[in-house]
Amino acid sequence: MATMAQAIRMALAYGEQHLGVTDIFGEDVGPPLGGVFTCTQGLQTAWNSPLDERGIVGAAIGLAIAGQRPVAEIQFCDYIFNTIDLLKLATNSTWSSGGEFNFPMVIKTTTGSGVHGSIYHSHSFDAIATHIPGWKIVYPSNAVDAYGLMIAALKDSNPVLYLEPKAMLRNKCAERIPGEPEDERALRDMIDAPLGDRKNWKPKWPEGLTDFTVPIGKAKLCRTGADATVVSYGRTLPLCLDAADALVKEGIHYDVLDLRTLMPYDWDAIAQSIKKTGRVLFVNEDTEITNFGEHLLRRTVDEFFYELRVRPRVLAGKHVPGVGMAPTLEDASVPQLPDVLREMRELATEPE
Amino acid sequence: MATMAQAIRMALAYGEQHLGVTDIFGEDVGPPLGGVFTCTQGLQTAWNSPLDERGIVGAAIGLAIAGQRPVAEIQFCDYIFNTIDLLKLATNSTWSSGGEFNFPMVIKTTTGSGVHGSIYHSHSFDAIATHIPGWKIVYPSNAVDAYGLMIAALKDSNPVLYLEPKAMLRNKCAERIPGEPEDERALRDMIDAPLGDRKNWKPKWPEGLTDFTVPIGKAKLCRTGADATVVSYGRTLPLCLDAADALVKEGIHYDVLDLRTLMPYDWDAIAQSIKKTGRVLFVNEDTEITNFGEHLLRRTVDEFFYELRVRPRVLAGKHVPGVGMAPTLEDASVPQLPDVLREMRELATEPE
Amino acid sequence: MDERKNRTTQNGMPDWTPQLQLRIHDLMVTTRTVEEQAIRMVRSGDGWFWIGAPGEEALSAPLGLQVRKGQGLDNDYLHLHYRSSPIVLAMGAQPIDILRQMGAKATDPFSRGRNFVNHFAIRKWNVAPMAPTIETQFSIAIGTGIAQRRHGGTGITIVNGGDGGTHEGDFATCLVWSTRPGNELPILMVTANNKYAISTGSCTQHGTPIVERAKAFGIPSRSIDGNDVYSSWKAIAEGMEYVRSERKPFFIEASVSRLNGHSSSSGANRVEEEDCILRFEEKLLHQELATRKELDRVWEKRREEMAQAYEIVKSEPFPPGEDIYRYIFAEPKDQYYDPGSKSQPGDSNNKGGR
Amino acid sequence: MDERKNRTTQNGMPDWTPQLQLRIHDLMVTTRTVEEQAIRMVRSGDGWFWIGAPGEEALSAPLGLQVRKGQGLDNDYLHLHYRSSPIVLAMGAQPIDILRQMGAKATDPFSRGRNFVNHFAIRKWNVAPMAPTIETQFSIAIGTGIAQRRHGGTGITIVNGGDGGTHEGDFATCLVWSTRPGNELPILMVTANNKYAISTGSCTQHGTPIVERAKAFGIPSRSIDGNDVYSSWKAIAEGMEYVRSERKPFFIEASVSRLNGHSSSSGANRVEEEDCILRFEEKLLHQELATRKELDRVWEKRREEMAQAYEIVKSEPFPPGEDIYRYIFAEPKDQYYDPGSKSQPGDSNNKGGR
């Protein structure tokens, strides 16, 4: 029952010990804090960088060139937007060098709303990220996937963008990560840094951790139902699950797909479900104009236009400049449970 | 018969004289060069900035705060990707200050392929730009529109992104800008800087120039036909025109819409045409995943799913890291006339 | 009174009247108490995130008092960071409005409940919209600087930020753009060095004084003890005088405390660092400009004021959800706020609460 | 021979043999002639855009010869800009390959016909992929620097760029990151100051020497005449020695010419600036290390070689369109290129063409 933050931390610890991870760095990533969401506490190779996102991404690229295995953090994806030229270089340099160089590196960053983060701790980055060719992009929605996707990212020979839904980092998972201790309090004592002075603290990583991998490019079918399909990831995924569970009581049965990897995405899984249901909704919380859900919808139209039973849909964040501080504003800006429920109900019940 | 570069230059000169333009600046924008595409030659308020795109965008924002009317240039949109945080601030600061401040400013930048520009002089920016809420975005495809859209941009109280299709900057327009001299050689002698020493050169701006405005948000129906609709802008627009003209010989008649403004876009014009034809293709050259054409397609599906006669389509650039130098690579990466022709023919002839 | 005046003249500051000193003290206390109130609001669930000024009062109250306040090019433009409440309070902003932004209320005049606390935007006083993006204000400041250079006169641009922020390229951008030969900009840059960026010690990230970077561009500069009101006032006065008259940049690196840690994310608890208000109070007592009792009364008065303000704010509504679509584009702003309309603690009509 | 050696020793460089000097000359001529051939290709329509090194030979040939060449952390990493052909030619790259990239041919070993000319990427020699984005190499270089600091030994990171590029924040990033106390990085930074960025005079954009910015971070530095082979060699030798042994950064600002203007966009015509090769030839003649005729023969030989190379390149195909989908992700690279396999002008097996 690890939290997502603990899961990421354990995967990184496993990566340091078994997968050659050399540097886990970024603003406040090293001691004493170990990350503003505790994801990098107690890690051997974690260190604090200057307050300079361009340097962070640049250093990651350079470390990858030098044969290291860096995991660089942008504290909040809200602060990644001055580095997009470098994010482009990270992937187009393999291509532009005709395969001469490749860049085994992970950029991790927290995304999305849900923590009363106001304008600058609520941004999403999936729309722009999926528009940059060459990035592999993962976006877990629970601790087990968070672990397995991090392991996959650390094994990959290409730049992997690891998006962390910040509202879920403290959520405990119903399932257990392979090797995770039974007792969650025991886990906490082993790997959570104590409050106060941490100078002499060292974590005890669970011995049974494995290289349990969630392969990049594989979606997860979380619920099965023949009436309609909803595809989501990150913070909005559990909303879809909750809505699907609620709709069962209304006799509506949903396929709920957790995309988990945004690029390259699991089209087979989506296609299979659409073929079955003929009804599909794509949900995410990035702003809705030029949104990745719109790409998935376009592909749906490309391949299934004549087989769809009703209009395919996208539910995303409103096209407004930010998520405001007041809860009223946040609720109105990004999909909440009632929005998801309404859309899902409408999709499933629309007459053919 | 001005070129698009001359049209932009004349509009900026008009703006200096009549619309309060205070600063036209960027790398090599001022004398002696007057812009790498000559768009800012001879302008009174044009000056060279340091080689620093962040400073350029930042300065534009600050100038707007100070009540000036800046036109800032990013030499190639390929070099705008380290400023996206600032581009976001330019628009979200009006919103975040509850309307306390607004930012009358223009950012102009050259975009797209078509000049053998290789990876870093062929980028498009419409996908990411349309994803940033608050920007008005214009993208002319001929000199007359280039003039009228620049005038509109200079009058607007909000940040306007002025995208220049670099492959078309030297193209002459079939129509004449209001106030433009009859003789194109005369125009050249008046406003093109001479080769060699320019120290004592001064342009003579045509006296009859007006505030001819192409309103932001208005598309242009360039060809009319009842069989199908194609919507495009920038470099790919003339390809659509050529294809439409060619298809007339095959008995196929197209509505060709030049969107001209990407945000806020002229949905009325698009909707009206789709209602008529039931067939629509969106063409642009940005890479195709999370592409603005996909947004337009999604909106089409939202509103006309049950009225469309055949599958709506998007034709865009391939999802590859860059446009390569070799002509074979460029041709394979971004839509060329044969691609547009093929798509348009297929769309119009697909049986219902 | 005369006696008091003589004593202060011994500080080498002829304009340094007792009134001014007591006014600064009151402003510092006003800032501190409103920030403490804001922190209590996070704790009580009336707000979600706090970040603010405790520890920067001695630097920023003197700065705010010396600003040429007003709209347009003849006045000063301010590009501030999230520890700048003493500046805007000294300029005359109302403490209650800080609490309104803290509570994300519809009445928040700076952002309509949209932005974090202490993110100001005041058009009539040239206070540019503050962004949470560290150091971008240094790239934006050059724009008002360019306009003011062209305009002439004595209005200047003031930009401040933290020590960590100087690692961003935007800091260098400001140095480059403000020193273009023949196009120097009238910008006063202030870095408040509190030795940390969140949890990261500055000493682990740079080895030479920040001031050296300004010197490399030929920018005159001062390294000061920003916990000392007198040093701050003097360096700011000097810097402003230079920038106003020479129309060239000036740089101040001020070491300050960070009395409540980084923000509410790190608990906002009081830490063991020098308190600039206590230090200033000692000076006031030593000069016999006030008694301990008088000073305590200032604290009491302001604390009461903040508690009352909080009661008002508590009952105010959030903005409605539909509000998200407003002000995406320029439109006339509702006139619900006129920051200078009432006599306020730091207002120029208010001579320091005595 | 002995006599020649004595003369060169008077330059104060004991290792400065006649062979070395003549080898440098040959490399400079090789660079110049391949660039001239590339410019001719633009003119004849066999290429579209040229940008390159004429004017940086005296700085970069000595740099290339002193690189510790090879793959991995014990060797030097290079993060170069588009005027760095003398460096890679000195390391042993084949001139014909530059023409292949110029022509965007499938045989272009650096980018498979994808990138502009003089944009190298050579894994076996640690030459990092070059990007046309000005100054980003300064942000990327810190990464190889970090790895080499940790690894120890004497391998270093070398990064170069133009004067205009120092206005980008990335230049400051490299200064900040390479001087973190206790974590200094073994990076040799070189700025080739040709006084222009395209059409913009540097003197209009910054007033103080670039070298001052390095000094502000405590970085030892040299300001040199980069048109002089001897000064270049010496400063680079010193800088490398310092970085290799101290494991800390070193900065060189070298003033150089820009002999063919910015690029083919500005015509690529020869301009009136000092030619470092002619200057070096005068030194060689003065030292009697070669006769005019011998030097002319070098030019002739290299010109012929480039003309022949051009004939080969001309007939080579463009990459096929399908190629756009290759190497988006890591995959084994075709082994069509091994830059060290043949004896080449600047190759370490080739002792200077005499």
Ligand SMILES: Cc1ncc(C[n+]2csc(CCOP(=O)(O)OP(=O)(O)O)c2C)c(N)n1
């Ligand atoms: C561009 C950017 N990166 C990261 C952050 C997250 N962040 C907020 S405050 C802060 C530390 C700032 O340190 P400093 O500049 O020294 O100012 P201080 O808080 O110490 O006053 C960081 C990293 C941010 N707000 N903006």
Ligand SMILES: Cc1ncc(C[n+]2csc(CCOP(=O)(O)OP(=O)(O)O)c2C)c(N)n1
């Ligand atoms: C980030 C970025 N901005 C703009 C350009 C366009 N550009 C190409 S070369 C150049 C001038 C570079 O000047 P400098 O750094 O002095 O190098 P030089 O060409 O003089 O050697 C510019 C502005 C670019 N390539 N990259």
Ligand SMILES: [Mg+2]
């Ligand atoms: Mg700090």
Ligand SMILES: [Mg+2]
């Ligand atoms: Mg230069």
